[in-house]
Amino acid sequence: MPHHHPPAVAWEQARKNLHAAGLTCTAGTDVETLPPKAAIGRYTADDLYSLMDVPHYDSSAMDGYAVSGTPPWLLVTPEYPDDERVNIHRLTVAIEPGQATPILTGGLLPRGAQAIVREENTTLNTVGGITTVTMASGHIPPANGADIRRTGSELPAGRLLVERGTLITARLAAFLGMNGFDEIPVLAPVTARCAFTGNEVITIGVPEAGQVRDAFGGFLEATLATQGCAALPSARLADTGHDFTTFLNTSHAQVLIFTGGSSTSGVDMVRKTLAEAQATYLFESVQVRPGHPALAARLADGRIVLGLPGNPLAAYTALYSYLPPLLAGMRGLPLPPLDTAEIAQDIPALTASSQQRLIPALVRECRAHPLPRRASYMLSGLSKATHLLVADASGHTAGDRVPLLPVF
Numbered sequence: 013m014p015h016h017h018p019p020a021v022a023w024e025q026a027r028k029n030l031h032a033a034g035l036t037c038t039a040g041t042d043v044e045t046l047p048p049k050a051a052i053g054r055y056t057a058d059d060l061y062s063l064m065d066v067p068h069y070d071s072s073a074m075d076g077y078a079v080s081g082t083p084p085w086l087l088v089t090p091e092y093p094d095d096e097r098v099n100i101h102r103l104t105v106a107i108e109p110g111q112a113t114p115i116l117t118g119g120l121l122p123r124g125a126q127a128i129v130r131e132e133n134t135t136l137n138t139v140g141g142i143t144t145v146t147m148a149s150g151h152i153p154p155a156n157g158a159d160i161r162r163t164g165s166e167l168p169a170g171r172l173l174v175e176r177g178t179l180i181t182a183r184l185a186a187f188l189g190m191n192g193f194d195e196i197p198v199l200a201p202v203t204a205r206c207a208f209t210g211n212e213v214i215t216i217g218v219p220e221a222g223q224v225r226d227a228f229g230g231f232l233e234a235t236l237a238t239q240g241c242a243a244l245p246s247a248r249l250a251d252t253g254h255d256f257t258t259f260l261n262t263s264h265a266q267v268l269i270f271t272g273g274s275s276t277s278g279v280d281m282v283r284k285t286l287a288e289a290q291a292t293y294l295f296e297s298v299q300v301r302p303g304h305p306a307l308a309a310r311l312a313d314g315r316i317v318l319g320l321p322g323n324p325l326a327a328y329t330a331l332y333s334y335l336p337p338l339l340a341g342m343r344g345l346p347l348p349p350l351d352t353a354e355i356a357q358d359i360p361a362l363t364a365s366s367q368q369r370l371i372p373a374l375v376r377e378c379r380a381h382p383l384p385r386r387a388s389y390m391l392s393g394l395s396k397a398t399h400l401l402v403a404d405a406s407g408h409t410a411g412d413r414v415p416l417l418p419v420f
């Protein structure tokens with residue numbers, strides 16, 4: 013079996029190479045316009061500014077009475093319609109010193125109102141058809157402005173709400189919707205197609221000895237969707253050059269991702285096929301554990317190929333390492349910076365290696381706890397991880413600060 017030792021780049025360099033390659037692709041900057049609910053999961057294509065003051069009118073923060081002057085207050089009420097479905101939030105009557113009028117939370121502040129008094133802090137007295145409102149015993153009258161939500165107190169009109177390139181979560185979409193947005197400019201999803209190799213891989217049932225249940229088909233697509241990609245269903249490939257060539261030739265997605273075939277036995281097939289496709293390597297292997305056999309290449313027509321190792325942990329650590337820089341580049345965004353955290357325990361030095369390590373970790377109370385069961389064929393640790401911590405080959409002592417790579 014021929015042995016290859018493809019040139020290895022540093023992990024951070026591999027990320028930079030993919031980011032730079034992404035910047036040369038323009039497809040990731042295509043813009044669509046979607047209503048807020050449909051925009052969830054997409055990335056904003058523009059900076060978005062508030063269309064109005066937030067809140068956009070003076071209102072009550074509590075159910076009770078809008079009051080003017082000091083108690084007792086004479087109760088004045090608007091003409092309420094005989095229909096419970098009517099919006100009475102905007103039904104007001106102007107008040108003068110010595111008067112109170114009922115108000116609901118969010119109700120338009122009546123002209124002349126100086127404060128809101130909460131319903132539960134009041135007592136009503138009705139004598140001869142005239143109702144007065146006083147403070148209940150033990151409560152003092154409200155200060156001027158009490159429980160009034162002032163126009164613009166959250167944000168003024170024209171304020172930057174969201175920067176271009178922000179992932180639109182349901183809560184962000186709700187915020188934009190509240191601000192009056194009916195249409196949001198979003199980046200078109202980056203199209204992707206995945207394929208997994210491995211004649212020993214089965215996709216249903218409990219695997220027998222010498223078989224392994226697939227860790228990628230369907231799961232990679234779901235993972236890609238969290239990053240604003242539209243992924244076609246995974247293709248299953250036999251470990252043959254023919255299938256790999258077919259995958260490259262029939263996939264029109266902007267990003268092609270395959271798993272397996274990256275070790276010394278499979279790499280010849282991959283290398284030969286990529287050469288036939290006139291691909292240019294962005295990196296051929298990486299100085300990192302796990303995942304050193306990961307590769308990335310650009311095809312002549314601009315599609316990007318990402319080769320993930322077959323070992324499951326190695327494949328996912330490679331995906332988390334290289335997909336975000338590529339997508340950021342394709343969207344014209346900077347390389348995403350990494351957070352850091354103190355590690356909760358010592359990490360011994362690697363013997364005879366200059367490679368960085370990506371270690372599944374649980375970040376709790378601002379400390380990164382390395383998880384056990386993290387060999388490259390294992391998913392136990394990763395399945396519980398919130399991050400990968402990036403450890404130096406020289407090791408660390410507890411309390412050292414290390415970069416954190418998000419998992420998704």
Ligand SMILES: Nc1nc2c(c(=O)[nH]1)N[C@H]1C(S)=C(S)[C@@H](COP(=O)(O)OP(=O)(O)OC[C@H]3O[C@@H](n4cnc5c(N)ncnc54)[C@H](O)[C@@H]3O)O[C@H]1N2
Pocket residue numbers: 208209210212213224225226227228229271272273274275276278302303304305320321322323324326388389
């Ligand atoms: N002589 C050498 N052997 C290996 C080397 C090496 O440098 N020299 N590197 C090791 C490392 S590191 C990795 S990672 C793997 C990479 O192997 P491949 O990318 O070629 O993938 P396979 O050989 O097909 O599979 C490796 C491993 O992963 C399992 N696998 C594959 N596909 C799936 C799948 N869809 N779902 C679950 N598990 C899968 C497969 O059964 C193997 O156990 O090579 C090492 N060997």
Ligand code: MOO
Pocket residue numbers: 300301302303304305306321323325326388389
């Ligand atoms: O990529 Mo391999 O162990 O480094 O799993």
